[in-house]
Amino acid sequence: MEQVTRVGFIGLGTMGEPMASRIAASGRFDLALYDADVRHARALGERLGARAVDGPGGLADREVIVMMLPTSAIVRDVLLDEVDRPRIPAAPGTVVVDMSSSDPIETVDTGTLLARAGYALIDAPVSGARERAIAGTLSIMLGADDAAAAERAIPVIETMSSGIYRTGKLGTGHAMKALNNFVAAAAFTAASEALIAGERFGLDAATMVEILDASTGQSFVTSHVLPAHVVAGAYASGFALPLFTKDVRIAQRVQQAAGHAAPVCDAVTAAMGDALDALGNVDHTRAVEFWRGR
Template identity: 55%
Template sequence: MSDEVGFIGLGRMGAPMARNVAAAGFRLVLRDESDEAARRVAADTDGRIAAAPSDFAGCGVVVTMLPTSAVVAKALLEWEGGLPQHLPDGAVVVDMSSSVPHDTVALGARLAEHGVALVDAPVSGGVPGAVAGTLSIMMGADDPAAAERAQPVVDAMSARTYRTGGLGTGHAVKALNNFIAASTFVACGEALIAAERFGLDKATLVDVLNTSTGRSFVSSEVLGEHVVDGKFASGFSLPLMTKDVGIALDLLRETGTAAGAGERVHAALAEALEHLGDVDHTRAVEYWASLGR
């Protein structure tokens, strides 16, 4: 496999992930809608910024870390006629975004027309995990050999990889994981509001949760610092959380699964998003606290 890796999407997650790939010895070809973001990562990694799709011609692996399936498809297929035809034989695209599973399968078919394999490998662990290189990866692939070719690059960003099955299954697992996390967040937010209105100390409630059966990633890593202490800087936006729960809700419905919890959680997040816009997801608790008084 070539030691040159393409990396498209250099935001809060993508930038530290790309830096870890470079630290593992790979040479980077970089692209982002923000020229400044690309310049920062290029300066940190000695990577080169792509001016055209042909600049990726030496990349055996191309990573995408972008907001939605539509943005991934646009970046790969619509930029100056498309990227796939410029990639070498046996190249693999690794979509690490939180994409829609059905869109991933469709994109895989489009890339296969050019002899390029697609692997979906979304991540969990947030910005801290991206910086530390300890992300959990959920990898789906129809071609096991393609997954093996991508694995050394993925390993540079992660502590563990779970092979989830065929193409699209990684994105399905990621959506379901984020649905569970979001459900916990909504429940914790409502509990904090009720505690405060009853005259309880919110920090004490969080301490109790973290030594009791209510303990979760949300209670231990999010509530205290970002909600109770008012930092509101978890690194995961409200639009992205709402989007991911929407993907999971569609999956529940498509599989004929009872979706009462999914509908309730998505509605709560969507209502907060309508009123707050593009903010850290933890600020949704402020909106919910303004209701029902």
Template identity: 70%
Template sequence: MSITRATTTVGFIGLGTMGGPMVTNLAKGGVDLHVYDADQQRTAELAAELGATPVTDVAGLARCDVVVLMLPTSKIVQAVLLDDARTGLRIPFEPGAVVVDMSSSDPIDTVETGRVLADHGVSMVDAPVSGARERAIAGTLSIMLGADDEAAAERAVPVVDTMSQQIFRTGKLGSGHAMKALNNYVAAASFTASTEALVAGQRFGLDPQVMVDIFNASTGQSFVTTHVLGPHIVDGKYASGFALPLMTKDVRIARSLQQAVEHEAPVCEAVTGALGDALDALGDVDHTRAHEFWSQR
């Protein structure tokens, strides 16, 4: 899908593990691309590589038609977009601009941010991603897209499409972020359960690689058993590219969402607790290192 003439200038905020390869694919869409990261050296290097315009302050993105954010949390998204009172904007957008939050944000925060932006004539779309870094590099991410403004969604889709293989329309603003949190909770539950099983099997005397092979040929098979257990735990790489604080954050968002809709979710509570214990002990490490903590308890 080509990016229309109505959306020729695109800003991108957040050039990290996921944002870097995502914006690299976006650059292939033939847009006037402006990039920003808190790491100014990273901004300058990637801008030079892509032929993009480096921006030293987010206010420099004010004239972009569409601004994409790929940041660690919704609180950081709000800090970038809104003033301290959360009533005004840090980026003086032109009316009609579209903000696309592709971060793994809290849907409640997203709705609040969208309301403030709308007060200033700016539309917001949430479009979080699934697929990890390798699919970000390949430009084959799955996208969960929510929006209240259909015209804004139509302008966002061609931009998002440059980074994705499939776009799912999830409903109103915030629904994409709600779906992302619930998806990552399901993945985290699988990770927690399969890692606990691996530890128990090893203590009983089972070969861990044989266990993984059997999982993958049996009903225990999942993304975790096929892409995580073998290379990152059995082989000891511990380098999936997804940090433990981010996984824990996403599961906590899912728990808050379940509480908000008054749904009793004991499995979510258990997974939140297990990841929280590992995070307290290990800090900012790859999420697969939770295996080391759990195996030593």
């Protein structure tokens, strides 16, 4: 199979910037960058030795285009115009890799429209937050209908990842990411409730988290989120409350599509939604402050 050399990256935010940096650091690809903040893209391009373009159309010569954007609606708007024609006049066979936390139903729809124009869309959302994006050790959940397209993209994805998990057809990666984040949100919500109850009963928060993390209540939340960002008061995990809530709502839709009752998911979605309504665009760890006040 012909080796991919020309890669484009769209979306250079909290996660996209370090992910693009890992691609550049590999030294294996000719990298071009695009972001809605063109000045930021240019500055990053100068730092990485990559070329910044002024619009998505500037990526027309790329063989693989990676996207890291806030929602699947934005992904679609970047890729397709108002009458569902591609905005990027790329060559047939171009592979688009959506690494965003997208809605799997919307992903399948966008993939169908792109396929008509000769593109291949694969979904490859990530887990691991900014810290692991910087280290290049993200976990990737990869869904694809076109196995050959996935194989073309994997050398690019490997520069950002410590593990690629093949989940099945197009959309399954995004479904898995949403369900993973629902589980994480459930742990965060439950641990926060326990922390608040313990504080009111006279327990020390730091002691509680230490015991939870050494006991059967242990999770990523007790190991990484609560100690630094709630107990120590940093509230700077890098994962915004609107994005976390969006992912949980996607998971709720996935569960509804499966046709079964999901009372835990419904409760977590409601709790996250209440915090979002009250707090707006803040780090998700500040939800504890809302729940504590309530």
